[in-house]
Amino acid sequence: MFRKAFIAISMAATALLATAPAKAQTVDEIVKRGEIVIGIDLTNPPWGFLDEKQEPTGFDPAYAKLVADKLGVKLKIERVNSPGRIPFLQSGRIDLVLSTLSITADRAKQVWFTSPYAPNPLILIGAKATPFKSMGDLKGQRIAVPRGSPQDITVTRDAVGATVLRFEDDASVQQALLTGQADFIGGGLLTPAALNKMAPGKDYEGKFTLNALYMGMAVKKGNSDLLQYLNTFVFLTKQSGEIDTLTRKYLNVPVGELPVF
Incomplete structure (x- = not known):
């Protein structure tokens, strides 16, 4: 403060x-x-x-x-x-x-x-109960990302068959996951902990590293x-x-x- x-x-x-x-x-x-x-x-x-x-x-x-x-x-x-x-x-x-x-x-x-x-490693985030083993599992899934971000570029290129939902900021991306608009999001390493504070019991976790960045x-x-x-x-x-x-x-x-x- x-x-x-x-x-x-x-x-x-x-x-x-x-x-x-x-x-x-x-x-x-x-x-x-x-x-x-x-x-x-x-x-x-x-x-x-x-x-x-x-x-x-x-x-x-x-x-x-x-x-x-x-x-x-x-x-x-x-x-x-x-x-x-x-x-x-x-x-x-x-x-x-x-x-x-x-x-x-x-x-x-x-x-x-x-x-x-x-x-600033960027990761794919979803609920623990949502299965994920490889990028192929994202076919038919909805992935929310900040527009034009590195995670946007990566999932657009690699998540074949997925629907990419683009938002103007990270807060809107996180809300998309919390409200069920998205199945996964691309976010930072600390995002799962922040999401779990906002929605206890959902058990959000990192699934996969999208971009290893600084x-x-x-x-x-x-x-x-x-x-x-x-x-x-x-x-x-x-x-x-x-x-x-x-x-x-x-x-x-x-x-x-x-x-x-």
């Missing part, structure tokens, strides 16, 4: 991309402005969500707050959904994305990624100054143990080994 004095939340939708851009391109410009604007999806616990006071909490807001604190500036969280993360960045509305954005080759054509700050922050292509700073920030927060502390607090697991590039 974060004090309102430190964080301003923009609740605007993706359709409002014409809003005045963040503009700053360098670290010096961000420091001079006194504020960094970071795009985060707040419908995806435990990574990012709103607490009972409607204030942002979770790993992503906490790590974003650490970015701002190290720079000595205020944090403004611009709320984004999964499909809107990269468009918000490309439009200049935000300075960076810190929102469970998996590093992929296709996305690397659109944005510049930092070194990973967290692992998450990085993303900046606009060409913004080498901010990218260099953020890569240094990731290195130093790994070295200090601050990433591990946040991972244990919000995700209940150690951060483990993270690759660099």
Whole structure:
């Protein structure tokens, strides 16, 4: 949970991309402005969500707050959904994305990624009672995924004969499973535990690894100054143990080994 004095939340939708851009391109410009604007999806616990006071909490807001604190500036969280993360960045509305954005080759054509700050294996999730042995078992099944996500690409390609249901964010995907609209979903490693808290007795579990990925922050292509700073920030927060502390607090697991590039 974060004090309102430190964080301003923009609740605007993706359709409002014409809003005045963040503009700053360098670290010096961000420091001079006194504020960094970071795009985060707040419908995806435990990574990012709103607490009972409607204030942002979770790993992503906490790590974003650490970015701002190290720079000595205020944090403004611009709320984004999964499909809107990269468009918000490309439009200049935000300075960076810190929102469970998996590093992929296709996305690397659109944005510049930092070194990973967290692992993000994406898995097929279903009820324990729903049988699954191989991808062939998905024929005739309904699979919900965030639109355009790595799990969308994988199930569209490999789940022959399945019906792929696409939603705009992870919360809608999870609701599709909980309400019986979908038989399976593609989600993160921590999703089954979150689902089981929302619907005790369903015994949701991971069935199969769809994508073994890592998450990085993303900046606009060409913004080498901010990218260099953020890569240094990731290195130093790994070295200090601050990433591990946040991972244990919000995700209940150690951060483990993270690759660099």
